[in-house]
Amino acid sequence: MNARWQRLYAWLDERVHLGDLVQFLGKKYVPVHRHSVWYYFGGVTLFLFIIQVGTGILLLLYYKGSEQLAFESIQFIMSRVAFGWLIRSIHSWAANLFILAAVIHMFSVYFERAYRNPREVTWLTGMFMLFLGLGFGFSGYLLPWNELAFFATKVGTDIAGVLPLVGEPIMEFLRGGEDVTGATLTRFFGFHVAVLPGIFTFLLIIHLVLVQRQGMSEPLVAGEEKQRPMPFFPNFILRDLLLWLVVLNVLAILAVFFPWELGIKADPFASAPAGIRPEWYFLFMFQTLKYFPAHVFFLDGEVLGVLLFGAAGLLWLLVPFWDRKSPQGVHGRLVTNAGIVVVAYIIVLTILGWFL
Amino acid sequence: MNPVAAPELQQQKRDFLKYVLGGGLLAWCAAVLYPVFSYLKPPKQAEVEVMSVKVGKVETIAKDSGTIVRFGTKPVILIRSAEGAFHAFAATCTHLDCTVQYRKDMGVIWCACHNGKYDLGGRNIAGPPPRPLDEFRVVVQGDEVFVSRKT
Numbered sequence: 001m002n003a004r005w006q007r008l009y010a011w012l013d014e015r016v017h018l019g020d021l022v023q024f025l026g027k028k029y030v031p032v033h034r035h036s037v038w039y040y041f042g043g044v045t046l047f048l049f050i051i052q053v054g055t056g057i058l059l060l061l062y063y064k065g066s067e068q069l070a071f072e073s074i075q076f077i078m079s080r081v082a083f084g085w086l087i088r089s090i091h092s093w094a095a096n097l098f099i100l101a102a103v104i105h106m107f108s109v110y111f112e113r114a115y116r117n118p119r120e121v122t123w124l125t126g127m128f129m130l131f132l133g134l135g136f137g138f139s140g141y142l143l144p145w146n147e148l149a150f151f152a153t154k155v156g157t158d159i160a161g162v163l164p165l166v167g168e169p170i171m172e173f174l175r176g177g178e179d180v181t182g183a184t185l186t187r188f189f190g191f192h193v194a195v196l197p198g199i200f201t202f203l204l205i206i207h208l209v210l211v212q213r214q215g216m217s218e219p220l221v222a223g224e225e226k227q228r229p230m231p232f233f234p235n236f237i238l239r240d241l242l243l244w245l246v247v248l249n250v251l252a253i254l255a256v257f258f259p260w261e262l263g264i265k266a267d268p269f270a271s272a273p274a275g276i277r278p279e280w281y282f283l284f285m286f287q288t289l290k291y292f293p294a295h296v297f298f299l300d301g302e303v304l305g306v307l308l309f310g311a312a313g314l315l316w317l318l319v320p321f322w323d324r325k326s327p328q329g330v331h332g333r334l335v336t337n338a339g340i341v342v343v344a345y346i347i348v349l350t351i352l353g354w355f356l
Numbered sequence: 357m358n359p360v361a362a363p364e365l366q367q368q369k370r371d372f373l374k375y376v377l378g379g380g381l382l383a384w385c386a387a388v389l390y391p392v393f394s395y396l397k398p399p400k401q402a403e404v405e406v407m408s409v410k411v412g413k414v415e416t417i418a419k420d421s422g423t424i425v426r427f428g429t430k431p432v433i434l435i436r437s438a439e440g441a442f443h444a445f446a447a448t449c450t451h452l453d454c455t456v457q458y459r460k461d462m463g464v465i466w467c468a469c470h471n472g473k474y475d476l477g478g479r480n481i482a483g484p485p486p487r488p489l490d491e492f493r494v495v496v497q498g499d500e501v502f503v504s505r506k507t
């Protein structure tokens with residue numbers, strides 16, 4: 001280190017005791033085993049979130065969140081602003097990859113039982129961030145105010161409305177009225193750029209602090225001979241960064257060669273177009289709703305569907321508290337089978353939703 | 357002061373303070389939350405109650421077709437059957453709020469969102485819709501077509 005940097009370091013260290021942090025990082029190790037590769041997906045998700053914040057701020061410079069101007073402002077970004085097409089395309093692609101990375105991260109944690117004691121809080125904050133991520137996707141989808149988004153938002157908010165008792169007020173709160181209108185766009189814009197990022201950042205800090213403090217979870221069954229762990233700094237960090245670079249390149253290729261469509265402007269007095277469907281990560285739920293009959297016993301089909309998905313989501317969220325096997329160091333068959341069924345269900349229904 | 361009664365009295369004082377302060381805190385929370393929650397609920401917009409809408413001339417509406425008509429703030433679908441008869445329904449699918457369309461090839465009113473189907477009488481015949489579409493009245497005066505609310 002040259003003398004000037006050393007002086008700066010000494011100046012900071014004297015005031016905020018950087019030495020403790022450096023010592024902590026120096027002692028931190030990442031376990032090495034045949035499942036180590038899954039450790040990287042959390043970092044990839046984080047990287048994509050950072051991309052979203054950056055490109056989101058850039059889009060904010062030109063985006064206009066109103067019924068009359070939203071669609072046109074994105075047209076403007078894509079056709080007139082230098083590299084506007086690139087920034088917008090990256091934001092859309094990174095949003096999808098973010099959800100994908102977060103889902104892979106979540107399932108790897110689930111199957112590795114990394115949520116078990118003492119990491120329940122890390123799991124809970126992660127799951128809440130995944131839900132917020134879906135909220136980011138849902139609210140961001142409407143912002144271009146195109147036809148697909150308009151009807152997707154009608155359906156999505158109406159689903160909230162079918163819940164008994166609380167449904168109606170929640171739907172009106174989300175829509176800013178009885179129907180999806182410009183008022184909905186204003187609210188979703190606010191959620192997307194202020195409310196959700198605020199809560200997300202708070203959870204993210206807790207999540208990362210816990211990961212640093214508790215270290216990486218090790219596999220449950222320590223049958224294999226122990227390999228030497230890898231130092232977090234710099235070995236693991238450098239591998240992380242290398243992967244981030246790969247992801248950035250993939251993102252650039254996708255954004256350039258498969259630019260994100262804008263579609264046609266929403267018209268509240270047009271029929272829902274054929275072939276309408278939500279973003280791929282909502283497809284399995286969307287497809288399920290198609291199969292539900294109008295009435296099941298005394299319930300409307302969609303009420304039952306929503307309640308079932310809600311119950312399943314809650315059970316999934318609470319897995320660290322009902323999985324009794326993993327604290328004993330055993331891979332419980334119930335958890336594994338439930339996970340396989342859920343993954344298979346999501347994949348099959350997503351494929352059906354995509355092609356039917 | 358009676359030395360035996362003192363702790364009891366103290367306890368009573370403490371309880372009194374606990375209730376006053378606790379109640380005050382609750383009242384304070386309510387005073388903060390009530391305006392916030394009220395603010396979240398969008399106000400009802402005054403709407404002009406539309407009773408009837410002129411769609412156009414009979415000859416401009418093709419047989420075996422469906423048109424979306426703006427009825428106040430709501431879409432209404434006007435169907436003209438192959439025989440030339442008119443029917444009108446609220447175009448909002450009773451399932452999850454999408455706007456329906458007339459499908460010539462199937463001869464039904466169809467919702468693209470979840471594949472719901474209604475016959476030309478507005479009855480839900482297939483897919484997830486739980487109820488028939490609300491019916492509107494169609495009046496032909498001279499050569500003009502009007503859609504109006506059923507009273």
